[in-house]
Amino acid sequence: MEVGELVRLAASGERAAWESLVERYEGLLWSVARGHRLDAASASDVVQTTWCKLLEHVDDLRNPDALGGWLATTARNECVRVLRQQSQAIPVDDGRIPEDSVPSNLDARLLTDERDAALWRGFATLSARCQTLLRMLASDPAPSYDEVSAALEMPIGSIGPTRGRCLATLRRAFARTRITPGPPGSYH
Amino acid sequence: MEPGLTLPDDDDALLVALRHVVELVDPIPEAVRIAGRAAIEWRTLEAELAALVHDSAVDADELMAVRGTVAGPRSLSFEAPELTIEVETEPDEAGGLLLVGQLVPPRAADVTVRHGGGDLVAVRADERGRFSARGVARGPVSLRCRLDEASGASRLVETAWLTV
Numbered sequence: 001m002e003v004g005e006l007v008r009l010a011a012s013g014e015r016a017a018w019e020s021l022v023e024r025y026e027g028l029l030w031s032v033a034r035g036h037r038l039d040a041a042s043a044s045d046v047v048q049t050t051w052c053k054l055l056e057h058v059d060d061l062r063n064p065d066a067l068g069g070w071l072a073t074t075a076r077n078e079c080v081r082v083l084r085q086q087s088q089a090i091p092v093d094d095g096r097i098p099e100d101s102v103p104s105n106l107d108a109r110l111l112t113d114e115r116d117a118a119l120w121r122g123f124a125t126l127s128a129r130c131q132t133l134l135r136m137l138a139s140d141p142a143p144s145y146d147e148v149s150a151a152l153e154m155p156i157g158s159i160g161p162t163r164g165r166c167l168a169t170l171r172r173a174f175a176r177t178r179i180t181p182g183p184p185g186s187y188h
Numbered sequence: 189m190e191p192g193l194t195l196p197d198d199d200d201a202l203l204v205a206l207r208h209v210v211e212l213v214d215p216i217p218e219a220v221r222i223a224g225r226a227a228i229e230w231r232t233l234e235a236e237l238a239a240l241v242h243d244s245a246v247d248a249d250e251l252m253a254v255r256g257t258v259a260g261p262r263s264l265s266f267e268a269p270e271l272t273i274e275v276e277t278e279p280d281e282a283g284g285l286l287l288v289g290q291l292v293p294p295r296a297a298d299v300t301v302r303h304g305g306g307d308l309v310a311v312r313a314d315e316r317g318r319f320s321a322r323g324v325a326r327g328p329v330s331l332r333c334r335l336d337e338a339s340g341a342s343r344l345v346e347t348a349w350l351t352v
Contacts, residue, residue, distance in 0.1 A: 015228055022224040030216045041326075044220045045351045048304040049328035051227040052349035056237060056330075082351050085245035085262065115193050116209045123206065138207040167199050170206075174195055 004064035011058040031139035032151045035132035036079035050075045072151030122173030130166035235346040238266035266347040284323040291317035297335045304328025
């Protein structure tokens with residue numbers, strides 16, 4: 001069923017249609033929130049706020065078929081709001097998001113497969129921009145470039161080249177992490 | 189490098205491998221999946237929307253660049269036709285949030301703080317339009333205001349959802 005039709009049914013209160021939309025887009029929203037380096041609690045809040053905001057606007061979406069882009073933009077804006085709120089709750093020197101707000105506790109010990117562990121270690125060394133983009137592109141189901149563009153405010157034309165560069169960097173980081181041990185506290 | 193510990197040459201396949209790792213390390217929490225499906229209960233049928241027009245968390249950024257930090261509660265303003273809802277939020281002693289609000293122009297109302305997780309906190313705005321709610325959990329919040337009208341009827345206004 002087309003997304004626009006699911007939106008119309010959800011707006012009329014069809015629970016099954018709503019659940020289909022959540023099923024289709026929750027991975028995208030989670031990747032946007034985590035890609036913006038929110039901790040799990042804040043990411044959960046952002047995802048839920050995004051669903052609430054969809055219900056707030058479900059009758060007046062301009063283009064229901066482009067729902068993914070709308071959701072990605074809404075989640076992104078909410079991430080920015082939460083990050084700014086958090087950065088104001090603690091004194092900071094320059095107004096930037098402190099690096100240690102990055103979720104660093106993702107449990108690499110869950111990865112028993114050596115290749116997976118090395119891939120994750122390599123991923124953790126990527127720039128924030130690459131991590132954010134690759135997390136989105138790796139979400140299930142894979143988002144369209146329209147949705148990625150909306151979530152990251154990145155021109156559609158630069159997504160492909162950036163994806164290529166980030167994956168190339170990931171390959172090099174993987175190769176390095178296969179040779180040298182990871183930093184303290186990471187999976188060995 | 190030992191055999192078997194290589195990555196696929198194809199970029200699409202590499203992303204699939206990364207997806208597999210992310211799903212192991214950082215899956216969508218079950219609570220998030222459940223809450224998202226339950227959110228349809230918050231679908232609004234008859235209320236007017238009061239849009240967010242000011243949020244000190246966002247609007248104070250330039251100020252913060254100068255001062256390094258912004259002290260005091262977070263202030264929010266929502267607007268609907270001929271009604272402004274001013275809200276300040278700050279942590280309360282119990283680990284939740286204290287919401288202090290003002291309806292402009294002043295009027296009495298039943299105010300329900302709706303939490304995206306399903307909780308409700310109901311309070312009353314006095315005839316000066318003042319209300320406060322304690323123990324509001326962090327997360328998605330919207331205020332539903334049933335305003336007393338002179339005619340004895342009421343008007344229902346809901347603020348835009350946002351994360352507090």
